Amino acid sequence: MSTTPVIQMKDIVLNYGALTVLHGISVDFNEGEFFALLGPSGCGKTSLLRIMAGFADPTSGQMLLDGKDLIGIPARRRPVNMMFQSYALFPHLSVEQNVRYGLEMARLPADEIRQRVGAILETTHLTDYARRKPNQLSGGQRQRVALARALVMRPRVLLLDEPLGALDKKLREVMQLELKRLQHEMGITFIIVTHDQEEALVMADRIALMRAGQIEQIGTPAELYEMPVSRFVADFVGKTNFFEGVASGGKVSVAGLGELTSTLPASGAVAYSIRPERICVAPAKNDAFENCFQGVIEEVAYHGQDQHILVRLAGQTEPTIARVGAQQPGTRDIGVGAPVWLGWNGADARVLTR
């Protein structure tokens, strides 16, 4: 994967009347990457996508495609295609007619249209459904038609607005891998909008986590998960435990609990974040961990491959969650109300000042 930018955005601001939807977004989308715009609803991620597609014009800011100004070029002339959340399949046209629509608009020769439509139907496993109407297809098939209709245009960038939102969990997991395969095969830059952090982690090469019209953090899934820059990121991406406290020289003192160690220097009011899977649960104190605290089990949530153990530590309003394997020896007989020791190392914790 190269790092040549395809679309560059600089200080993009979008206002709807008095409401500011985007507060100066700057981000580069690279050639051939799978990029996820992640965030809660109303954070502006879909607006950003619509600006790239050409359905909305930014109030101010610059947007370049392959180094050339994109603002002012109408949507229909942009080498950018969109896959809509509702799929927006033309209900009166067959699968094949839906897919060839864009090529007809481009006035390509009939031979080329036939060849390209045939190829993309093959790639998306739709050849057998070419004559069906959208209402004769399942949700997953419709999703693939929408994908084929956009991909057949061979866009520089494919924009996907919550592409898996309408599918059930099982199918979503299959399609996540399918989307990755298609993106890899065709080498097209995919920019996907999603509110599902797990989806973003699984599919994306890079993620921009957005919050209230701003980008909170851009990075690889591992960077966002392991090195969140703020409470918001740590909380939105995956699960975590927060301890509010005061930091000084690698230690965070938490009211009612005591001092927690970390390897990150900070000072002042901070949130100390430790992921549930980094916490070890044991019936007795284990001196191998720098941080050991005793608590009482409040609840055990069984998840099949693992279980979430909620432990009430001294002076804490929220229970601390630890994730342990369901088959881990010594954890099967853990019961609610039992006293237990939690242990973790300072290197696994994050100290967040924002």
Add this chain to the structure above:
Amino acid sequence: MRRNSLPLTLHLLLTFLFLYGPIVVLVVLSFNASGLPTVWGGFSLKWYATLFANKKMLYPTLNTVVVATVATLVATVFGTLLAMGIERMRPSAKIDAILFMPMIIPDIVFAVALLGFYTAIKFTLGLHSIIIAHIVFCIAFVCAVVRTRLNGFDHALVEASIDLGASRLTTFRRVTLPIIAPGVVAGAMISFTLSFDEFVIAFFTAGPSSSSQTLPMLIYSMIRFGVTPEINALGTCIIGFSFLLVLLAQRFNRQGTN
């Protein structure tokens, strides 16, 4: 209704009798050889023969066809555009009320108002003034029918078409129109039937000349000397024609919903 109960069946039969009894009588009498409503003289098509031989019928029939056709075409175009424009706006009860007005306002009031308006602007009356009047109320009906069709229309379809390189006009021609076509056709057919048998407004806005007489006006003038079997025959023809149109309109609308 799977369970048949006697009172309900009876109620249904009475309703049908009340609604269609007079029409059945008219149709039967049009085939009555005797020409008297009280005496059945055997089956005959002779009243149809006199009807089609009657030269007085020709021009009013032509007038009616011209008025209904032109009013339908114009009202369908404008009604559809109006519906599309309204659906794009924020829902407003006031605008809905204004749109429904031409449908619910009594014909006689509308007719008097139009006559007053035409006189005020010194507009010459004739076939064209009937056409304009019919366009006004037909637009309201077309708009209402097309709007139900546009209700639930996914605007993303328009964006998808533009995203794939189509212009606004091509998008309308290839995406929007085919999808709303059943509503447009149904609206046009309703307009045609409404305009075809409209009497009160045409009577007021036709002007003094007999050259702008329409079929309903002719029937009215003929009926002043009593209901002749010839009128029954004419009525039967019109009923058959209207029935056919409504049937077609419904089939079109149903085709789209599936």
